[in-house]
Amino acid sequence: MAEKKWMPRWFYQLASPRWCYQITGKLLPIFAVAALILLVGGTAWALIYAPADYQQGNSFRIIYIHVPSAILAQSCYMMMAVAGAIGLIWKMKVADMVAKACAPIGASIAILALATGAIWGKPTWGAWWVWDARLTSMLILLFLYLGVIALNSAIESEQTAAQATAVLALVGLVNIPIIKYSVDWWNTLHQPATFTLTERPAMAMEMWLPLLVMVIGFYCFFAVVMMLRLRNEIIQRERRSSWVRELISG
């Protein structure tokens, strides 16, 4: 008896490494150009044209790196966990590869968020680091990424490694709402969210718009790096299949 298809067609197509390789090949240049334009334009807008803050002066401009990287580090983790779950449930190889490709990118972005936060914290708060709930939960996110990377490379079998890291990623998923709401649930030195799409931003429009551009630019950059790593992973794992051989001998 044929199994009922209850997910859209593209979901099943994604399961094919070959189809995935082809579609990312088409999407890659689009995202690369978008990332370049948005990041260069957004940086220029943020550093040159956006006004200085009434209290922090020019030092607030690090927000244009800090906030996008912090948002992206969390989104990347969610993507890794969801891809891991799909790999666990549907035994989809491509999902495992996506999860594996996410981890090092997310770890780097989390380091960027923590480093820019520390650099920003010194002149504004008067301390590089404070053990408040927001900073600590963000540090835990970095450790989760490092744990996922270590676990993945410690296990020889690709399938077992993917399953183990997916379980770790899913357990760590609980940290994401903690990071997001830490500033509301507890007293923290870190201020509540500035960048929201759902409410009126707590920021003047001419400061908020370049931030929006930078956030979208960071997402596009993530898509580019992610697809590059994914394609690399696909080629490596499918190296014995006929289509990869054809591609290489091409």
Add this chain to the structure above:
Amino acid sequence: MNPKRKQRLIIVLFIVFGAAIAVGLVMYALNQNINLFYSPTDIVEGKAPEGTRIRAGGMVVEGSVNRDQQSLQVEFGMTDYANNVTVVYNGILPDLFREGQGIVAQGQMNSEGVFEAVEVLAKHDENYMPPEVADALERAGQMPEQIRAKEAGQQ
């Protein structure tokens, strides 16, 4: 969905919700320890431990900052718009330290009920605006801290 996948889906959901409940209970139990600081009300009501180093956070009371002319000693009032605590500190204050701004101080309550700080950190809020906008809002009495003070006064 076939039964095997359904079973695996249930396992995945179990992992996610199990972890969430476990962590949620731990954090509920540790609630007070996760808070970075005590508010002046906590201190006045005796919720903060005495005789040990704690962090206290609140707003610097307008017009309360008193600098010693000979040393770095500074004295100011800290408020959460319900209760006040006097803070003394001997050291360099961060750039963002201002009257009406939030701070977090680390230190100890002394026998006279004065908070002796060994570290003062500035806490800034989520509002960013260009100086001209700040000036305009100031004139209209619409600055974020003024609004907050007003709201706190109404409660």
